[in-house]
Amino acid sequence: MSSLALILFALAIFTIAYIFYGRYIAKNLEIDPTRKTPAHTMYDGIDYVPARAPVLLGHHFASIAGAAPIIGPIVAAVFGWVPVALWIFFGGIFMGAVHDFSSLIASVRHKGRSIGEVIEEEIGTTGKFFFLIFSWTTLILVVAVFTIVVGQTFEETPQAASASVMFIAVSVIFGLLLYKLKMSLTLSTIIGLVLLSLSLIGGYIFPLAFPVWIWYAILLIYIFVASVAPVWILLQPRDYLNSFILYAIMILGLAGIILSNPTIKLPEFTSFHVDSLGSLFPILFVTVACGAISGFHSLVASGTTAKQLSSEEDAQVVGYGAMLIESLLAIISLITAAMLLSEEYSAMKGNPITIFAHGLGSMMTKLGIEYNTGKTFASLAVSAFALTSLDTATRLARFAMQEFFTKKGIPEERQPFMAKNRYAITLVSVGCAALLIFSGQGLKLWPIFGSANQLLAALALLATSVWLSRKGKKALYVKIPMIIMFAITLTALIVMVYQNIMTNNFVLTIIALALFILAVFLAIEAKKRLQQKGNG
Numbered sequence: 001m002s003s004l005a006l007i008l009f010a011l012a013i014f015t016i017a018y019i020f021y022g023r024y025i026a027k028n029l030e031i032d033p034t035r036k037t038p039a040h041t042m043y044d045g046i047d048y049v050p051a052r053a054p055v056l057l058g059h060h061f062a063s064i065a066g067a068a069p070i071i072g073p074i075v076a077a078v079f080g081w082v083p084v085a086l087w088i089f090f091g092g093i094f095m096g097a098v099h100d101f102s103s104l105i106a107s108v109r110h111k112g113r114s115i116g117e118v119i120e121e122e123i124g125t126t127g128k129f130f131f132l133i134f135s136w137t138t139l140i141l142v143v144a145v146f147t148i149v150v151g152q153t154f155e156e157t158p159q160a161a162s163a164s165v166m167f168i169a170v171s172v173i174f175g176l177l178l179y180k181l182k183m184s185l186t187l188s189t190i191i192g193l194v195l196l197s198l199s200l201i202g203g204y205i206f207p208l209a210f211p212v213w214i215w216y217a218i219l220l221i222y223i224f225v226a227s228v229a230p231v232w233i234l235l236q237p238r239d240y241l242n243s244f245i246l247y248a249i250m251i252l253g254l255a256g257i258i259l260s261n262p263t264i265k266l267p268e269f270t271s272f273h274v275d276s277l278g279s280l281f282p283i284l285f286v287t288v289a290c291g292a293i294s295g296f297h298s299l300v301a302s303g304t305t306a307k308q309l310s311s312e313e314d315a316q317v318v319g320y321g322a323m324l325i326e327s328l329l330a331i332i333s334l335i336t337a338a339m340l341l342s343e344e345y346s347a348m349k350g351n352p353i354t355i356f357a358h359g360l361g362s363m364m365t366k367l368g369i370e371y372n373t374g375k376t377f378a379s380l381a382v383s384a385f386a387l388t389s390l391d392t393a394t395r396l397a398r399f400a401m402q403e404f405f406t407k408k409g410i411p412e413e414r415q416p417f418m419a420k421n422r423y424a425i426t427l428v429s430v431g432c433a434a435l436l437i438f439s440g441q442g443l444k445l446w447p448i449f450g451s452a453n454q455l456l457a458a459l460a461l462l463a464t465s466v467w468l469s470r471k472g473k474k475a476l477y478v479k480i481p482m483i484i485m486f487a488i489t490l491t492a493l494i495v496m497v498y499q500n501i502m503t504n505n506f507v508l509t510i511i512a513l514a515l516f517i518l519a520v521f522l523a524i525e526a527k528k529r530l531q532q533k534g535n536g
Contacts, residue, residue: 003335004261006085007254010331014324017093022320025098025477029105033313038112038306046230048112050310052185053317058243059236060305061322064100064297065246066389067149067353067382068290069326073334074352076287077345079280080269081338085331087285091292092327095481099457100297101319102464102478107302108309109467114302114396115460116403119522122466127525130518131459132404135299138452139397140429142296143223144436145449146390151215153383154208159376160383161215163203167384168222170195171238179232192241200380216437219390220430226391227398227426231308235391242388246329249360249381252374253332256363262339278499282492286450291330293485295456296393297323302460303396336360353382397429398422448508448515451492455519458485466526490519 039050051059076084103115110118116135120128154161174192177183183191210218226234272280277287290296301319309315336359337345337352345355361375405419418425461482468475493516500509 001264002261003257003264003339006264006335007257007331010089010328011254013089014093014328017097018316018321018324021093022097022101022316025101025320026316028473028475028477029102029315031105031312031315033311035312037108037309037312039308039310042112042307045232047304048307049230049232049236051236051308052310053314054185055236055240056305056308056310056314057318057322058240059308060239060300060318061325062239062242062246062385062388063300063304063392064290064294064322064389065326065329065385066146066290067386068294068296068389069330070333070356070382070385071352072287072289073291073330074337074355075277076284077266077334077337078270078274078276079284080267081264081334082268083280083284084288084334087288088291088327088330088334091285091288092324092330094477095457095484096293096297096327097320097323098477098481099293099295099461100301100323101315102468103298103460104301104306104309104315104319105312106464106467107306108312108315112302112307114399114403115298115463116400118302118467119459119463122463122470123522123525123529127522129404130521132400134452134459134515134518135456136397136400136404136429138296138449138456139299139393139400140432140436141449141452142393143390143397143429143433146386146393147216147219147223147433147437150383150386150390151212151219153379153386154215155210155212157376157379157383158207158209159203160380161203161210162206162208163200163380164384164387165208166199166202167196167241168234168238170199171234171241174241175233175237178237192237193244196241196244200377203380213438216434220434220437223391223394224426224430227394227430228422231304235304235395236308239388239392242384245381245384249378250325250329250332252364252367252369253360256360256366257332257335259366260363262335262363264335264338265340266338266345278495282488282495285488286454286492288330289450289453291327291333293454293457293481295453295458295460296389298456298460299396299400300392303399304392353379356382394426394429394433398426401425401429448496448511451489451496451512452515454485454492455489455515458482458489458519459522461485462522462526466529470529486519486523490516493519 039048042048073084106118107113116128116132119131170192174188177191178188277283333356336356339359357375357378360378361371364374365371402419402425405416407415412420461478465475465479465482468478493512496512497509
C-alpha cells in the first residue's frame with residue numbers, strides 16, 4: 001500500500017467524521033451559542049478570559065498535541081502499521097474526540113471547573129478527593145518527564161534552545177499587541193509570525209549551549225512564571241503562535257507524502273507479542289495514547305480551555321476538531337516509521353523523534369527543502385510542542401491542588417492559604433517535579449504513564465456519563481468509550497503489576513495497584529450515585 005492512499009483516506013474519514021459525527025455529538029450535548037460561557041460570566045483577567053476561536057484552537061491543539069502523537073504511533077509500529085492505523089482511526093473519531101468534546105462541555109456547564117469538581121458534584125466528595133490526588137500526581141510526572149526531555153533536547157540542540165527563548169519573548173509581544181494595544185488578530189498574527197520566523201533564524205545564528213542541569217533549572221523557573229501569569233500575556237499567545245509551527249509541520253508532511261508517495265515498507269502486522277513492549281492487547285492502545293485518546297486532554301479541556309471558551313458554538317472545532325487534527329498528525333508520524341524497512345526501524349526505534357525528523361526531512365526534499373534543514377526544523381518543532389505541554393501541565397497541577405484545598409461555602413478571604421495563593425501552590429508543584437528530576441527517578445516512572453493517562457480518559461468519560469445520565473440522557477456515545485477504556489486500562493495495570501513483581505520493582509507495583517483500586521472505586525461510587533437517583 002502506498003502512503004499517499006493512507007493519508008488521503010485519513011483526510012477523507014476525519015473530515016466526514018467532523019461534519020457528521022461531530023454535529024451529532026454537538027446536538028446531543030445541546031450546544032447553544034446564546035448561552036453565556038464562564039469566560040464571560042466569571043471573567044477575572046487571569047484564568048477566565050474569553051478567546052477568539054482561532055486563538056483558543058491554537059492553545060488547545062498545541063497543549064494537547066505535544067510530542068505524544070509523534071512518539072506513540074512510532075513506538076507502537078513495532079506491532080505493524082495496520083493495527084496502529086486502525087486504532088488511530090477508530091479511537092480518534094469515536095473515543096478521543098468524543099472524550100475531549102464532552103469533557104469541555106461538561107466543564108463549561110459546571111462554571112469552567114475541572115473534571116475533578118465535576119466528579120464531586122456528580123459522584124461525590126470522596127471521588128473528587130481521590131481523583132485530584134491522582135491527577136495532580138500524574139501531572140507532576142508529566143512536568144518532570146517533559147522537563148527532562150526538553151532539557152536534554154536543548155543540551156543536544158542549542159539552536160532549539162535559543163529559538164525557544166526568543167519565541168517566548170515573541171509571544172509576550174503578541175499578547176501585548178492583541179490584548180493591550182487592541183490590534184486586530186490578523187495584523188497581530190502577521191507580526192507574530194514574522195517575529196517567530198526571525199526567532200527560528202536567530203536560533204541557528206545564536207545557539208545557547210548550557211549543561212543539562214542548568215536547562216532544568218531555567219525550565220523550572222519558566223514554568224513557575226508561566227503558571228501564575230495571566231493567560232493572555234503568555235499561555236494564549238504562545239500556544240496560538242506555536243500552533244502555526246504544528247500546522248506547518250503537518251502541511252509540509254502532507255505535501256511531502258503527496259509528492260514523494262513513499263512506499264510503506266514496514267509489515268502490515270508482525271506479532272501479537274513483541275519483546276520490546278509486550279502483548280498487542282492492551283499495550284498497543286496505551287502506547288499510541290494521544291493519537292487516539294488521552295486523559296490529559298480532559299485536564300486541558302476542563303482546566304484552561306473551558307475558562308477561555310467565548311461561545312459554545314466554538315466547542316465543536318476546539319473540542320472535537322482539534323482531536324481529529326491530532327489523529328491526522330499521528331497518521332503522518334506512523335508513515336515516517338512505516339516508510340522504513342524493518343531493519344531500519346529496528347536500528348532507529350530507540351529514538352522515535354529521530355525517526356520522525358528523518359522521515360519528514362526525507363519527504364521535504366521533494367519540496368525543494370534540503371534534508372538537514374527539514375530534519376532540524378522537525379526536531380525544533382517537536383521540542384516546541386513538548387515545551388507547550390510542559391507549562392500547560394504546570395498550570396493544571398496548580399488548578400488541581402487549589403481545588404483539593406478549597407472549602408465550599410467559605411468566602412475567598414477565609415479559604416486556606418494553599419487554596420488561594422497561586423504562587424505558593426505552584427511552588428509546591430514545581431518543587432515536587434524538581435525532586436523527581438534531580439533525583440533521577442522521573443523517567444523510571446514513565447512505563448506506567450501510558451496507563452495512567454488512559455485511566456484519566458476513562459475517569460473523565462465516567463464523570464461525563466454520570467452527568468448526562470443524571471440529566472436523563474442515555475449518552476451511549478460516551479458510555480461505550482468509557483467501558484472500552486476501563487477494560488483496556490485495568491487490563492494494562494494488571495499486566496504491569498505482574499511484570500513489576502517479576503522484576504522486583506515494588507515502587508511501580510504499588511503505583512499500578514493504587515491506580516487500579518482508584519479506577520474500581522470511582523466506578524463503584526458512580527454506580528451507587530446513579531442508583532440513588534433512580535438511573536442505575
